[in-house]
Structures are given as structure tokens and as C-alpha cells.
Amino acid sequence: MENSRLRPEDLEAMDRQAEEEFPHECCGLVLGKPGDPSKNEVRPCRNIQEEMRQRDPEAFQRGADTGYFMDPKDLHEAFKEAAKKGLEVVGFYHSHPDHGAYWSEEDHKAAMWGDEPSYPDAFQVVISVMRGKVAQRTLFLWNPEARRFTPGGTGE
Template structure:
């Protein structure tokens, strides 16, 4: 399960909507315990993919800097996010082929129609869908 604070959820959807027609991407900050990722902040990172309307690549130096800053605060990187401006509301074949961080959440904001936020944990071999919730314990 992945749980967003209301502020982090709203920031995520807002970032995706402002990025249209391109995919946006970034890191999720929070904690993970007892199988639940608690997202307390999102960190937008520039998408440097060649075809940003249908692909994403986090800018490597910014990704590393954000990861170090998160760890320096004593929190964790719990996952990654990107958008699908025209769908689908699930990981694409490209998303699966490029996933590398086992045990992390991969959040997708689909904007084909009303915004849909889904999350999948990468097992190292495949994506397993996670329940997404918004709120506080």
C-alpha cells in the first residue's frame, strides 16, 4: 500500500497536469514500514527523454542530488513517479522494461479523462499493483 498526505497527492496531480503534453517525473519522499509507503513530499525532476510526450528519463545529476538530500533529512526515497498524459492508467511495456529499483513504488498519473493515480511495486521481475490512499494515519 502507498499512502499520500493530501498535500503530496495534490502536488503530484498538479505537477502532472501542468506538464501536459509531456510526461513529468520525480521522486517520492517518505517512510516505509510494515509494507506501507507513506509519501510526505514529491520532488519533481526534469524529464530529459528525447520523446517526452511518451517517455521519461529523470535527469541523473538532479536525481542523485535529491536522493542525497532526502537521505540527509533522515527520510527515505519510497519510489518514483511519472505521468501518462494520454494513458494508459497502468505501467506500459516500456515502464516495465526500464524498471530497476526492486521494492520501490512506481506511481503513474494517467490524464486520459479524469486524473487517475495508480501505484505498482517493482518486485525485480514484475509490477504488482498497490492500493493507493490519501490521508493520515
């Protein structure tokens, strides 16, 4: 994992959440100051994918084992806290239960607003959880030349 962006305790918090929420995907964000990981705050969000699927199965065809939808209440609280502390969103994370730490087409769609990333300067961490244990992490960064998120570290 790119050491200039995340501290060991940040990774531990993400891993713990990923293992606790297995076999469902976990999700969350990292608040902080760009270039200063000492200010990072990992903010877990509740995955309400199953609730969304029950409300609108046509729009939300995946379950929480293969998809996530961050609880808007959790996001709202995180954004309020960030504004109060002078922080910003520096990253997002989610897990892939029993799958690799790759950037999927669904991940790409979720990170984009039209043809542009919603948070172009934020990193994206995907955590592979195999049989309930973290197996790998990959950090992805927006690559404007390639027009996609590309790997920026393995976490090893």
C-alpha cells in the first residue's frame, strides 16, 4: 500500500471491518489532509445494499455479498465532521468477499460522475477477503491519461 497515504492503523481498521462484515462487502471512507496521513480518520459506513435491493430490485440487482451502497446518513455525518475539523475526503474503501482485490466495472461506475471521477484526487482501496480473512489490498488512483483507476500499491 502506498505508505504516503495510509498508516498501519488505517489499514488495520479497514481490515477489521472487512473481516467483521464478511460475507458481505464492507465500505467506508478516509477523511484527512492530502499528503499528511497523520490526520487520517477511517470512517466505516453501513452497507445498505440489501435494503436498497428490497426497495428497488430492478435498480439494485446485486446483494451485499457482491455490492455496496454507503448509507447516506453515515456519509452526511462524515462530511459534517470533516467540515468541522477542516478535513476532506482523501480516500474510499470497500471489500470483495471471496474475490480478488481488483477494480471492477461496478467499482468504476460507482466512483464516476458521468465521464469524470467524483473524487479524482481520492484513492480507492479494494480489500480481498477470502473465507473471512483479509488476503490482499490494492490501492487504486485515478489516471487521467488512461481515463480509469489504476493500481497504486499492493499492501505488501
